[in-house]
Amino acid sequence: MILAWAKKKWSWLAVAALIIFLALVPFKWFLGQYTSIMIFVGISTMITVGLCMLMGYTGQVSLGQAAFYGLGAYFSAVLSKTHGLNPWLAMVIAAIATGTFAYIIGYPIFRLRGNYLAMATLGIGLIMWTLFNQMVQFTGGPDGMSGIPYLSIGGFSFDTSFKRYFLVWFFCLAILFLSQNIVRSRTGRALRAIHGNEAAAESLGINVTQFKVKIFVLSAVYASLAGSLFAHHLRHVSPQSFDFLASVKLVVMAVIGGLASIWGAIFGAGTTRFLSDEVLLGFNKFPQLDIIIYGLILMLVMILMPEGLFVAIKSGTMWLKINWRDLPAIMKRMKKDFPEQVKYFLSRLPLARLWRKTEP
Amino acid sequence: MSADQFVQYLMSGLTQGSIYALIGLGFTIIYSVTQIINFAQGEFVMLGGMLSYVLAVEAGLPVPLALIIAILIAAGVGALMYILAIRTARRASVISLIIITIGAAIFIRGIAGNQFGVNAVSPTPFTGRGSISFLGAYIEPQALWIIGITFLVTILLYLFLSHTMVGKALRACAVNPEAASLVGINTKAMALIAFIIAAAIGGIGGVVIAPMAMASYGMGVMLGLKGFVAAAVGGFMSPIATVIGGIMLGIIESLAVGFNWGPFTSAYKDVIALVVLLLILLIRSGKLAAAERAA
Numbered sequence: 001m002i003l004a005w006a007k008k009k010w011s012w013l014a015v016a017a018l019i020i021f022l023a024l025v026p027f028k029w030f031l032g033q034y035t036s037i038m039i040f041v042g043i044s045t046m047i048t049v050g051l052c053m054l055m056g057y058t059g060q061v062s063l064g065q066a067a068f069y070g071l072g073a074y075f076s077a078v079l080s081k082t083h084g085l086n087p088w089l090a091m092v093i094a095a096i097a098t099g100t101f102a103y104i105i106g107y108p109i110f111r112l113r114g115n116y117l118a119m120a121t122l123g124i125g126l127i128m129w130t131l132f133n134q135m136v137q138f139t140g141g142p143d144g145m146s147g148i149p150y151l152s153i154g155g156f157s158f159d160t161s162f163k164r165y166f167l168v169w170f171f172c173l174a175i176l177f178l179s180q181n182i183v184r185s186r187t188g189r190a191l192r193a194i195h196g197n198e199a200a201a202e203s204l205g206i207n208v209t210q211f212k213v214k215i216f217v218l219s220a221v222y223a224s225l226a227g228s229l230f231a232h233h234l235r236h237v238s239p240q241s242f243d244f245l246a247s248v249k250l251v252v253m254a255v256i257g258g259l260a261s262i263w264g265a266i267f268g269a270g271t272t273r274f275l276s277d278e279v280l281l282g283f284n285k286f287p288q289l290d291i292i293i294y295g296l297i298l299m300l301v302m303i304l305m306p307e308g309l310f311v312a313i314k315s316g317t318m319w320l321k322i323n324w325r326d327l328p329a330i331m332k333r334m335k336k337d338f339p340e341q342v343k344y345f346l347s348r349l350p351l352a353r354l355w356r357k358t359e360p
Numbered sequence: 361m362s363a364d365q366f367v368q369y370l371m372s373g374l375t376q377g378s379i380y381a382l383i384g385l386g387f388t389i390i391y392s393v394t395q396i397i398n399f400a401q402g403e404f405v406m407l408g409g410m411l412s413y414v415l416a417v418e419a420g421l422p423v424p425l426a427l428i429i430a431i432l433i434a435a436g437v438g439a440l441m442y443i444l445a446i447r448t449a450r451r452a453s454v455i456s457l458i459i460i461t462i463g464a465a466i467f468i469r470g471i472a473g474n475q476f477g478v479n480a481v482s483p484t485p486f487t488g489r490g491s492i493s494f495l496g497a498y499i500e501p502q503a504l505w506i507i508g509i510t511f512l513v514t515i516l517l518y519l520f521l522s523h524t525m526v527g528k529a530l531r532a533c534a535v536n537p538e539a540a541s542l543v544g545i546n547t548k549a550m551a552l553i554a555f556i557i558a559a560a561i562g563g564i565g566g567v568v569i570a571p572m573a574m575a576s577y578g579m580g581v582m583l584g585l586k587g588f589v590a591a592a593v594g595g596f597m598s599p600i601a602t603v604i605g606g607i608m609l610g611i612i613e614s615l616a617v618g619f620n621w622g623p624f625t626s627a628y629k630d631v632i633a634l635v636v637l638l639l640i641l642l643i644r645s646g647k648l649a650a651a652e653r654a655a
Binding site: 055059061063108111112114115116118119120122123124126127130131134244245248251255259286287288289290291292293294295296297298299302303306 | 397399445448449452453454455456458459460462463464465466467468469470471473474478577581582585588592627628630631634635637638641642
């Protein structure tokens with residue numbers, strides 16, 4: 001009875017379990033030592049979700065997403081520190097300004113497709129990075145700016161990592177739920193139609209450019225909010241966080257999580273963050289290892305499982321869950337009924353050459 | 361700006377533009393044969409530059425030998441990239457191919473940073489560091505090497521494409537890959553050749569620019585982007601237009617910095633190139649989109 005109910009509602013149970021897990025992470029007796037990394041995972045997830053909606057659902061590339069992240073961070077930093085505005089107000093203004101900027105550049109840019117769009121967004125990312133570096137009187141130049149105030153509600157200041165963890169993940173989960181609803185709505189279906197075939201979508205009365213720009217603006221606003229949280233968390237912003245590699249890192253996160261997967265973004269951001277901040281830190285003697293591994297991940301995932309690692313693991317385990325009892329029988333029948341095809345399939349596997357000697 | 365200064369900036373623009381032209385040629389060759397934009401194109405330039413320093417200065421090889429080995433290694437990396445990453449994913453979508461070549465780019469960059477260090481290096485110029493006076497401007501001999509070699513590469517490439525069997529086969533693939541394979545042209549081999557030529561040209565660019573502008577493991581992105589601008593002028597199909605586009609971009613950049621007017625200071629030099637890129641893309645968007653659909 002309970003089991004049947006659980007089977008029916010398993011996706012909600014999974015989300016509930018995730019939220020309980022996330023709520024427990026910052027406590028010392030659980031995974032307290034990872035609080036600060038998990039804050040960054042939350043921030044990265046927010047941007048990655050936007051990128052997933054843009055790349056996976058709408059089929060449009062952005063190689064300059066770090067530009068919007070940086071705009072959010074710098075707007076927040078300049079308004080709240082230099083001009084002494086309330087940090088919350090600064091955050092809202094930053095989001096509106098970044099969204100407006102994305103809207104203005106969105107219309108001309110989305111006249112471009114595929115490769116040209118990718119290069120144009122890459123170019124915008126590099127322009128913003130150059131401006132962050134060069135507009136020293138506003139941004140502090142390459143050294144960046146420090147002393148950005150913490151966010152606070154009334155007298156309650158988010159002045160410890162423990163408090164900010166909950167703040168960041170509140171925003172992050174809100175964005176995840178919002179995105180899930182958008183993807184499942186009429187808009188989401190329109191986006192998938194655009195991804196499938198633009199001409200067909202247009203003929204069904206979908207305003208293709210308008211939808212692309214809308215999602216672009218949405219992803220920019222997500223990135224801007226993430227940037228504001230980043231600025232008020234670290235209290236220091238500098239251009240290095242928003243360079244070309246930052247944009248590529250975001251693509252890595254989206255690719256690991258699965259381009260068309262909302263909840264995969266947490267997995268992608270988490271894997272990438274832990275890889276660079278925990279696992280690879282031990283390899284001091286092998287500099288640049290993180291970049292090398294990101295490059296490998298991008299190539300391997302796109303060649304072997306273009307839907308993304310998370311989706312591949314998910315569908316793989318689903319298939320096994322359904323079929324594991326019958327696996328030997330299935331293999332036997334396949335070998336009997338389609339000997340040629342099985343042989344061909346086995347020979348096409350990447351490591352086929354190794355076992356061909358033992359099993360002709 | 362006096363006339364002397366004008367010539368000075370013009371010459372430095374011509375030098376810089378020659379490099380953009382070489383990188384742009386790489387984009388054009390690969391795109392016309394395979395319809396792939398190779399986002400790793402700038403990394404071949406970086407490899408050429410870094411390797412020429414490592415081989416000539418650190419390993420102490422004679423300079424001409426070091427340069428040739430550097431170019432050959434860059435070409436080899438191009439071949440490996442095609443065989444390992446591109447050919448295994450031939451049916452991939454445009455997005456997948458973009459991500460794959462970006463992955464290859466940062467992979468190459470990471471390996472270079474790991475092996476050669478992250479500091480900028482400056483190999484010795486081919487023929488000394490003096491300067492030659494020309495119409496009131498002072499020109500480094502290396503600049504003449506750069507312009508001369510770009511000219512030579514362009515001519516050789518033209519002769520190769522128009523007068524050899526392989527070159528004609530490459531052009532056939534560019535016009536119509538299916539028809540080309542019907543008349544017995546091995547399109548996969550042609551794609552491999554395109555990657556090798558593009559990587560070699562990139563390597564040549566790196567080898568000649570490094571003594572003047574220094575080389576570092578992270579130089580690839582910006583140079584690749586500027587080469588892309590050059591290739592966009594030619595619609596990724598015309599080598600001649602690509603060379604003209606690259607040289608124009610170099611001169612625009614250099615003169616804009618030279619006028620030193622308003623926002624056009626040297627700090628924003630790269631921004632100028634990027635704005636030119638966006639303008640070209642937007643002006644040509646209709647034509648480029650049509651080419652994309654036809655491909």
